[in-house]
Amino acid sequence: MRRYFLKRLLLLPLTLLGITFIAYVITRFVPGGPLDQALAQKQQAAARGRGVVASGNSSSLSPAEEAQLKKFYKLDRPLLIGYGEWLGVWPNPDTGKYEGLMQGEFGHSFLRGQPVLEVIVEKLPVSAWLGGWSLVLTYGVCIPLGIVKALRHRTRVDNVTSVVLFTGYALPGYILAVVSLYFFAFHWEVFPHSGIATKELEGAGLWLRLKDRAWHSVLPLACLTSGNFALMTLLMKNSLLDNLALDYVRTAVAKGVSFHNAVLRHAFRNSLVPVATGFGNCLGALLAGSFLIEKIFDIDGIGLLSFSSLVGRDYPVFLGLLTCSSFLLLLGNIVSDVCVALVDPRIRFGK
Secondary structure (H helix, E strand, C coil), X not given: CHHHHHHHHHHHHHHHHHXXXXXXXXXXXXXXXXXXXXXXXXXXXXXXXXXXXCCCCCCCCCHHHHHHHHHHCXXXXXXXXXXXXXXXXXXXCCCCCCCCHHHCCCCECCCXXXXXXXXXXXXXXXXXXXXXXXXXXXXXXXXXXXXXXXXXXXXXXXXXXXXXXXXXXXXXXXXXXXXXXXHHHHHCCXXXXXXXXXXXXXXXXXXXXXXXXXXXXXXXXXXXXXXXXXXXXXXXXXXHHHHHCCHHHHHHHHCCCCHHHHHHHHXXXXXXXXXXXXXXXXXXXXXXXXXXXXXXXXXXXXXXXHHHHHHCCCHHHHHHHHHHHHHHHHHHHHHHHHHHHHHCCCXXXXX
């Protein structure tokens, strides 16, 4: 099994290399890039100066301007050389130094003028806070709730919780965000309506700032976790029901083991296998964030940064975010296999 995980780790850089190369090629050839935006801005400026509506032929970039912009955005390099420079295996022709991913750099943002890594690190704590607590709440609540629903199958507790779970699952997160924002933030004024913290408390004590951030996080977390709650709870319930119907549980009870111990010591651990399979995939949620939730609640996180980088054609930021999220997703698949092997020792992965 050790050899299997070692092979998976060795394949991770190659897979990441393929993902980033495809994304880099797309950014080079997709329409609406930095040159097109510069041309559109020049046309709009010329149209405003003449007091007319801008047209496609109202203005154009001179060859010198086009060459300067291509050099600034590093579009004057051939495709493979440009990708090698971004990757850090080809030196920058202007400085002669190796600058790129292999050196821990993602380039500079076109829109912000900052290093991409600084932009990501600046936005990461907010999304990591929400994503981390969403993961803790999902597994911390859904697993016990799934156990209760399995043991109280077809009782009032099971029926009532199923109605609540399916209602939350049926409502999209952004719809739930708008509804909760209207009632709990504006109508009843129970929770804050925007942001992740109160700016006036930036210099306050740690405990006070934690309480303030937790209060701001109630509504966004509820909207982020509403969809996963039903899925994870029913997955845990159905898996436990299947294991309780197997012979080894009945045999354990027949030999004198209490039903409580048979559930917790035998059936429960085997029921965690389907739940553990998806645990590693949740690592990507720590970085991905949610654009709609962050936009509705005015939270400046990774999700909003991803959307703005795509709309503004800020390709260095887009490639940096894609690289980080792809790495976490690939690493999460390996973590999922580790979790499954830890939960069920009978599982042995091939060589």
